[in-house]
Amino acid sequence: MSWVIVTQSILSPVMKNNISMLDSILSSRYKILQRLGGGSFGQTYLALDTQRPHSPKCVVKHLMPLKNDPEFMTTARDLFQREAETLEKLGSHDQVPRLLAYFEVNEEFYLVQDYIPGTLLSQELSAEHPWTEPQAIAFLENILQVLEFIHQLGVIHRDLKPENIIRRQIDGTLILIDFGAVKTMQSALNPSQNSARFGNTITIGTPGYMAPEQAQGRPRPSSDLYSIGVILIQALTGDTPTQFIQDANGDFQWSAKRELHPRLQNMIQQMVRYHFQDRYQHAAEILEDLRLYTHPPPILAAC
Structure with a gap:
């Protein structure tokens, strides 16, 4: 069996300092409310899903590639796809937040998961x-x-x-x-x-x-x-x-x-x-x- 592990060899947690995510709307849907933290995974935000009834809260994780040359981005996209597929499987268990969406904007990657009060x-x-x-x-x-x-x-x-x-x-x-x-x-x-x-x-x-x-x-x-x-x-x-x-x-x-x-x-x-x-x-x-x-x-x- 192949084991899946946490790593940061492809995606950097570092955000561009001159970009504020607060109050922005991602993918014409997710309104960023506040920053929850950051670390090896990337920056994490609390958001509202404006296209679901009552606009429930969700968690958005923002990942940035270490570089943006075409060959590296191809590899990064492939790994991001696999990461999302793994999170989709994990989220089928009641004790793991569900993956609600994943997408790319301007060569940066986003994962959206359930918010757990x-x-x-x-x-x-x-x-x-x-x-x-x-x-x-x-x-x-x-x-x-x-x-x-x-x-x-x-x-x-x-x-x-x-x-x-x-x-x-x-x-x-x-x-x-x-x-x-x-x-x-x-x-x-x-x-x-x-x-x-x-x-x-x-x-x-x-x-x-x-x-x-x-x-x-x-x-x-x-x-x-x-x-x-x-x-x-x-x-x-x-x-x-x-x-x-x-x-x-x-x-x-x-x-x-x-x-x-x-x-x-x-x-x-x-x-x-x-x-x-x-x-x-x-x-x-x-x-x-x-x-x-x-x-x-x-x-x-x-x-």
Whole structure:
């Protein structure tokens, strides 16, 4: 299976400083209201879809090619098309914003996605209010469902952190956002360099949350599971990743800071093992262990 990962080798997040997007209308449809942020994906805006009933809010992501020579633009368009197709597939899951449209204007690219009212997970985490064990279990059961889905599609998120998870206002479901400029691993720019199964890629992610192999440009599905484990340790202990203590093997030493059932503690520890071979490899494996923990099989009496 080919894995899809976040990268910025084609599209630059840098905006032209002399152009203001505010109050402009893109593609005769999307009225820009405010800038939400920017990063490896590009600039992100809140907008109104003026051609839908009641002009609902949406999110517009603006990407600019690094250069505009014809050969480069041909490659950029091809990758943008593939990125959009991947986002279309991801958006079929209830826990990923839908892709509503994608288009090009003046050799610059735009993606339009659902706006999800809610709160960032980062707003829920604090040292004063560490999570309870039931909260930790509910988080895993919720987030692992969508991770299992995206990994089955051959997609790796690569930037899982509290700021990229929204708790949807209407029902409390966790939503993954900011997959970034996803593209196929076998990049059209450097096909001869992608010899390994997971390819050689620019390192994308957030220090503290990304797994060691991801920091070396070799992400895999268990890298996402590592990030979720880090988030969970942060939620349970109140410590940020920069405060975590590691042993000589690179594994986190956190159990003394929070008393948990040994089975749950071992599950979390297995998610964040330094060496990816020692971790859970699939979200389904964690979900199965959670099921056995929360609903253990009955013990039959001896005859």
